[in-house]
Amino acid sequence: MKNYLKYCLLFFWMLGGFCSFAKAQPYLRPVSYMDTTLKFQADSIKKEMSSQGFTVVKEAPIRMESGYEMPVIVPLTQGMCYDFVFIGDSTSKLYEVRMFDYNDKQVVYEKHFGEGIESNVIKFSYIPQITEYHIIKPVQVNKKKKENISGYIIMFKKTQ
Numbered sequence: 001m002k003n004y005l006k007y008c009l010l011f012f013w014m015l016g017g018f019c020s021f022a023k024a025q026p027y028l029r030p031v032s033y034m035d036t037t038l039k040f041q042a043d044s045i046k047k048e049m050s051s052q053g054f055t056v057v058k059e060a061p062i063r064m065e066s067g068y069e070m071p072v073i074v075p076l077t078q079g080m081c082y083d084f085v086f087i088g089d090s091t092s093k094l095y096e097v098r099m100f101d102y103n104d105k106q107v108v109y110e111k112h113f114g115e116g117i118e119s120n121v122i123k124f125s126y127i128p129q130i131t132e133y134h135i136i137k138p139v140q141v142n143k144k145k146k147e148n149i150s151g152y153i154i155m156f157k158k159t160q
Contacts, residue, residue, distance in 0.1 A: 035089070035150040037090055038061065038087050038089075038150050038151075038152045041087050041120075041121065041152075042059070042085075042087060042152050042154060045085055045087075045121070045123075045154065046059075046154065049083060049085075049156050053158055053159055053160030054083055054156035054157065054158055054159065055156065055157055055159045056154060056155070056156060057082075057155045057156060057157045058074065058153075058154070058155040059152070059153065059154040059155070060072075060152070060153055061150065061151070061152050062150075062151045062152065062153060063147075063148050063149065063150065063151070064138075064139075064140060064149045064150075064151045065146065065147050065148075065149065066092075066140065066141055066142045066143075066145060066146050066147070066149055067139065067141050068139060069098075069137040069138065069139045070137070070138055070139070070151065071135050071136070071137050072135070072136045072137075072138070072153055073133055073134070073135050073136075074133065074134055074135075074136060074155055075131075075132075075133050075134075076126070076128040076131065076132065076133070076134050077128065077131050078128055078129065078130050078131045079127065079128070080127065080128070080157055080158065081125065081127050081157070081158035082125065082126050082127070082128075082155060082156065082157055082158070083123065083124070083125050083126075083155075083156040083158075084097070084099070084123070084124055084125075084126065084136060084153070084154070084155055084156070085121065085122070085123045085152075085153070085154040085156070086121070086122045086123075086136075086138040086151065086152070086153050087120060087121050087151065087152040087153075087154075088120045088121075088122075088138070088140040088149075088150075088151050089120065089140060089142060089145070089149045089150045089151065090120050091142055091144055091145065092120065092140040092141060092142040092149065093113065093114070093141055093142065093143060094111070094112070094113055094139075094140060094141040095111070095112040095113075095119065095120055095122055095138075095139075095140050096109075096110070096111045096112075096122075096138070096139045096140070097109075097110045097111075097122045097124070097136060097137065097138045097139075098136075098137045099124075099126065099134055099135070099136050099137075100134060100135045100137070101128075101132060101134055102132040102133055102134070107126065107134070108124055108126055110122045110124050122138070136153070138151060138153060
């Protein structure tokens with residue numbers, strides 16, 4: 001019962017914080033357009049992952065601001081194999097993804113440098129030890145653009 005209350009409080013706290021943050025930060029809302037390069041990369045990654053027995057659980061194009069994290073909260077089930085993909089704008093110089101568990105402990109850290117198609121994709125696998133919410137925080141640094149930087153995040157789950 002304690003855990004149930006804890007999760008309910010966390011959900012409402014995050015929902016309230018997200019709603020007020022989204023109003024104050026309109027550039028962090030999901031985008032209705034998507035860069036054609038990102039769409040091509042996302043489609044080819046989804047096709048490749050599908051052939052390896054993964055299915056898409058969640059995916060979203062996102063608008064980001066250079067140097068600022070874009071937190072994404074995901075529920076994960078104990079023992080399931082998940083793969084996460086973050087695709088950043090190909091003109092950015094730095095791409096970084098951190099994942100934190102419910103206790104705010106960092107469980108994944110990936111960083112790529114460079115400009116171009118190959119360096120703008122961060123992919124990692126994760127198998128949670130317990131069923132709980134995790135926070136993924138992608139960030140990219142772009143010298144040419146400060147706002148409205150394209151990004152795309154995909155969450156896969158192993159089904160076969």
